[in-house]
Amino acid sequence: MTPVTGLPPAMADCKDDVTPMLSQYVELCEQHPDALVLFQVGDFYEAFCEAAEEVARVCEVTLTQREDSTGEYPMAGIPIDNAASYLERLVDADYRVALADQVEDAEQASGLVDRAVTRVITPGTVVEDELLAAGSTTYVASVVERETDDGERDGYGIAAVDASTGECFVTTVPTRGNVREELDRIQPNELLVAGDAPTVDPDGNWMETEIDAELFEREVARDRLSEYVADPDRRIDNDAEARACGAVLAYAEYTQGDDGPLEYVSRIRRHDHRDQLRLDAAAIRSLELFDNRGAGSRATVFGVLDETASALGRRCLDRWLRRPLVDRAEIEARLDAVDALVGDGIARSDLHDRLGEAYDLERLAGRISQERANARDLRALYATLSIVPELKELIADIPALSDHHARLDELRDVATLIDEAITTDPPMELTEGGVIKQSFDNELDTLRTTEQDGREWVADLEAAERERTGIDSLSVGHNQVHGYYIEVTNPNLDQVPDDYTRRQTLKNAERFYTPELKEREDEIFGAADRADSLEYELFCDVRATVAAETDRIQTLASVIAELDALCSLAIAATKNDYVRPDLQAAAAEPSIEIHGGRHPVVETTQQEFVPNDTDLDAGGVAIITGPNMSGKSTYMRQVALCCLLAQTGSFVPAEAATLPVLDRIFTRVGASDDIAGGQSTFMREMSELTEILHDATDRSLVLLDEVGRGTSTADGLAIAQATTEFIHDELDALTLFATHYHGLTDLADERAGVHNLHFAATREGDDVTFLHRVAPGASSASYGIEVARMAGVPTPVVDRAREVVASTTGDASDSDAAADTADDAAGQPAADNDTTTDPTASAAADDALADALADQTLDAETVAAVAAELQEIDIATMTPLEALNTLDELRTTLER
Numbered sequence: 001m002t003p004v005t006g007l008p009p010a011m012a013d014c015k016d017d018v019t020p021m022l023s024q025y026v027e028l029c030e031q032h033p034d035a036l037v038l039f040q041v042g043d044f045y046e047a048f049c050e051a052a053e054e055v056a057r058v059c060e061v062t063l064t065q066r067e068d069s070t071g072e073y074p075m076a077g078i079p080i081d082n083a084a085s086y087l088e089r090l091v092d093a094d095y096r097v098a099l100a101d102q103v104e105d106a107e108q109a110s111g112l113v114d115r116a117v118t119r120v121i122t123p124g125t126v127v128e129d130e131l132l133a134a135g136s137t138t139y140v141a142s143v144v145e146r147e148t149d150d151g152e153r154d155g156y157g158i159a160a161v162d163a164s165t166g167e168c169f170v171t172t173v174p175t176r177g178n179v180r181e182e183l184d185r186i187q188p189n190e191l192l193v194a195g196d197a198p199t200v201d202p203d204g205n206w207m208e209t210e211i212d213a214e215l216f217e218r219e220v221a222r223d224r225l226s227e228y229v230a231d232p233d234r235r236i237d238n239d240a241e242a243r244a245c246g247a248v249l250a251y252a253e254y255t256q257g258d259d260g261p262l263e264y265v266s267r268i269r270r271h272d273h274r275d276q277l278r279l280d281a282a283a284i285r286s287l288e289l290f291d292n293r294g295a296g297s298r299a300t301v302f303g304v305l306d307e308t309a310s311a312l313g314r315r316c317l318d319r320w321l322r323r324p325l326v327d328r329a330e331i332e333a334r335l336d337a338v339d340a341l342v343g344d345g346i347a348r349s350d351l352h353d354r355l356g357e358a359y360d361l362e363r364l365a366g367r368i369s370q371e372r373a374n375a376r377d378l379r380a381l382y383a384t385l386s387i388v389p390e391l392k393e394l395i396a397d398i399p400a401l402s403d404h405h406a407r408l409d410e411l412r413d414v415a416t417l418i419d420e421a422i423t424t425d426p427p428m429e430l431t432e433g434g435v436i437k438q439s440f441d442n443e444l445d446t447l448r449t450t451e452q453d454g455r456e457w458v459a460d461l462e463a464a465e466r467e468r469t470g471i472d473s474l475s476v477g478h479n480q481v482h483g484y485y486i487e488v489t490n491p492n493l494d495q496v497p498d499d500y501t502r503r504q505t506l507k508n509a510e511r512f513y514t515p516e517l518k519e520r521e522d523e524i525f526g527a528a529d530r531a532d533s534l535e536y537e538l539f540c541d542v543r544a545t546v547a548a549e550t551d552r553i554q555t556l557a558s559v560i561a562e563l564d565a566l567c568s569l570a571i572a573a574t575k576n577d578y579v580r581p582d583l584q585a586a587a588a589e590p591s592i593e594i595h596g597g598r599h600p601v602v603e604t605t606q607q608e609f610v611p612n613d614t615d616l617d618a619g620g621v622a623i624i625t626g627p628n629m630s631g632k633s634t635y636m637r638q639v640a641l642c643c644l645l646a647q648t649g650s651f652v653p654a655e656a657a658t659l660p661v662l663d664r665i666f667t668r669v670g671a672s673d674d675i676a677g678g679q680s681t682f683m684r685e686m687s688e689l690t691e692i693l694h695d696a697t698d699r700s701l702v703l704l705d706e707v708g709r710g711t712s713t714a715d716g717l718a719i720a721q722a723t724t725e726f727i728h729d730e731l732d733a734l735t736l737f738a739t740h741y742h743g744l745t746d747l748a749d750e751r752a753g754v755h756n757l758h759f760a761a762t763r764e765g766d767d768v769t770f771l772h773r774v775a776p777g778a779s780s781a782s783y784g785i786e787v788a789r790m791a792g793v794p795t796p797v798v799d800r801a802r803e804v805v806a807s808t809t810g811d812a813s814d815s816d817a818a819a820d821t822a823d824d825a826a827g828q829p830a831a832d833n834d835t836t837t838d839p840t841a842s843a844a845a846d847d848a849l850a851d852a853l854a855d856q857t858l859d860a861e862t863v864a865a866v867a868a869e870l871q872e873i874d875i876a877t878m879t880p881l882e883a884l885n886t887l888d889e890l891r892t893t894l895e896r
């Protein structure tokens with residue numbers, strides 16, 4: 001269905017004939033062609049015509065008809081009081097929603113109430129608490145290609161802003177690939193583009209929004225930036241950064257309905273991508289830092305490390321994990337702090353408890369400066385400020401946190417003001433009183449006293465009038481329409497005094513007022529009205545005074561956030577038994593030495609995790625072989641994660657670790673069972689490989705997992721071998737390469753820095769047991785068929801696969817397995833007796849099994865036919881495309 005934005009077509013057809021109110025709607029829709037306009041009519045936000053149909057569909061609300069002198073229009077509305085959940089649905093359905101509010105009091109308006117768009121809600125600029133997950137970030141980003149003075153293209157400027165917290169940053173990256181890498185780190189919800197902007201990967205998980213190209217213009221952007229920071233050139237490196245940043249800020253202003261700069265965006269940080277350990281999308285994904293393809297949020301690296309107590313800390317830890325450090329001093333400073341907290345259980349748990357009381361200061365600061373904060377928000381700020389003295393005391397004696405101690409500003413002036421001004425449990429509404437404390441303002445106190453005295457006088461009136469009139473059933477009451485009254489039932493009406501004036505007649509009684517009651521009533525309501533509006537004015541003054549301190553509040557927020565993130569790392573380290581890593585000396589050649597290393601996530605899901613050592617010398621390449629499921633991938637990732645955690649400032653899951661400061665982690669996981677993408681999968685694999693071969697340095701860690709599998713076995717082995725040789729001979733990168741190409745293990749004999757590792761398994765009868773223990777040397781058997789059997793592949797398929805292997809190798813895999821078991825029992829690497837199977841044949845069998853695994857209900861006859869056909873194929877002479885086509889045909893046969 002095409003999105004309905006701007007002016008609904010049916011309304012466009014009759015726009016000149018509609019009522020004045022609808023013509024206001026038409027005008028606002030025309031001003032916001034990209035947004036779905038929700039138009040306030042009393043207590044509802046309404047949409048009309050096609051927009052109404054869409055709102056009714058997405059929000060599941062009733063579609064009604066509006067009828068007026070100009071015609072009949074479909075109409076759908078959502079209640080303003082309860083708008084958040086409906087707005088969320090519309091934003092989730094990729095709508096930008098423009099809220100056209102009544103900006104004039106309906107009672108005071110002469111004629112049509114004025115309306116204006118006060119806010120455009122878009123996926124990347126949500127600020128409403130109800131629509132935001134706690135501790136999350138919501139960025140809108142933009143990318144601008146950089147041009148040098150001579151018109152040469154030279155890299156890209158990237159900017160992002162989180163409109164809910166005011167965080168804003170810029171960076172420049174050299175290549176298109178780096179753009180994607182940076183965006184993968186930022187994970188923006190929305191990406192701004194103009195007509196000539198470079199298109200970024202369309203697969204990105206963000207909404208693309210086209211904005212006016214003028215907002216990207218150099219001068220326009222620079223002018224805007226100078227409204228935010230005093231000296232933009234000091235913060236911004238080049239025009240591309242300035243243009244990208246100008247555009248995101250302009251868009252943020254537009255969506256917040258502000259004409260001027262957003263006060264709470266008070267600093268623009270600059271990242272240099274060389275100042276952080278670089279991780280590309282493949283690394284973030286395959287190391288399962290934040291996402292684990294649906295296995296639950298705890299089963300990620302972030303999930304394991306996240307012991308934060310506050311939303312501030314959670315966001316900070318997220319940032320740290322996305323941008324590990326490369327500056328040795330900064331890493332050591334974080335490690336020192338974590339170390340101190342690991343060593344002091346009492347400080348750690350007290351700190352964690354106090355931090356749990358901190359509200360989300362970043363978002364509070366945004367709301368306060370945007371005048372969206374209510375009295376409860378100010379009280380939340382006060383509550384957070386109240387914990388600061390305790391935080392200071394808790395860390396006063398921890399030298400590693402002395403910098404945090406010095407930066408913890410108690411903001412006493414702000415705290416005192418809020419506490420003196422705002423009631424302890426204020427209402428949500430700001431205009432109905434109860435917000436400002438007694439004794440804060442003399443005029444307010446006088447008004448409240450007048451009101452109070454009046455009410456007390458009324459409260460005493462009943463008794464006084466009963467006595468005066470002798471009517472025992474006389475009562476004094478109040479209602480919204482008629483105000484105060486004295487009620488006398490019909491049988492007593494003859495006793496009513498002369499100064500009673502009739503106000504209202506009921507069935508069994510009459511209601512009266514006296515001149516004095518009227519006078520008191522005017523006094524009470526006059527004072528109450530005036531006091532309510534004075535309270536609102538005083539509240540706004542207090543809020544503005546606090547808003548002027550936004551910068552200090554944001555600094556405090558960042559210190560609290562860091563303390564919480566450090567505390568979280570210390571708790572995770574203690575809970576999971578991590579150790580402080582030693583960083584190699586700066587001058588040392590990068591090498592990795594881990595004793596008893598573990599995978600931080602897998603170890604939490606396994607009953608017994610087997611720790612493994614790693615010893616990778618400078619420029620070393622480890623070729624890792626072993627049966628399927630034996631632990632190769634887990635091992636490689638745990639090595640990468642140890643390095644990554646260390647550079648985040650975290651302890652690492654190991655008994656001891658000496659680690660280098662890496663510049664980059666590359667991971668390339670080969671096209672495994674998922675051939676669905678066909679050629680494109682292999683192409684992607686190769687283009688990612690190209691990037692590694694171009695960019696890796698001797699400070700990079702490269703993980704290659706079954707690279708080359710996406711093509712024919714012969715080509716795959718050739719590519720794998722050439723890649724390993726190149727990495728070893730030219731790049732000197734630290735490399736772990738898990739492979740089923742046993743032929744690759746021969747490289748260890750040819751090149752000094754290459755060595756073999758293998759994961760062994762033992763077999764008893766048909767049962768294979770994985771030891772998950774890494775040992776030197778190459779493995780001799782893949783146990784693919786045994787794994788298939790254990791996975792439940794029907795017996796005829798398993799038997800046929802054994803026949804295929806036997807006939808192509810002249811051998812049965814049993815002998816390999818037996819040799820492997822015997823080697824392991826003797827503690828010898830299997831490579832010594834290697835009876836390596838022909839890779840072409842075992843790959844053919846693997847392929848047959850992979851297909852069979854895909855559908856275990858296949859009949860044995862079809863599978864046998866496919867297996868026979870597979871046997872006929874001469875894979876070594878096929879092109880990758882031919883191989884894929886043949887595979888596709890075979891699979892189609894199986895699917896029939």
Ligand SMILES: Nc1ncnc2c1ncn2[C@@H]1O[C@H](COP(=O)(O)OP(=O)(O)OP(=O)(O)O)[C@@H](O)[C@H]1O
Binds near residue numbers: 629
């Ligand atoms: N050191 C270990 N201790 C305990 N269990 C482990 C260990 N390493 C891996 N495992 C378990 O074994 C499973 C398979 O591990 P992994 O995916 O690393 O094997 P693999 O050799 O890479 O397999 P394949 O070649 O099929 O990709 C893991 O999901 C985990 O459950």
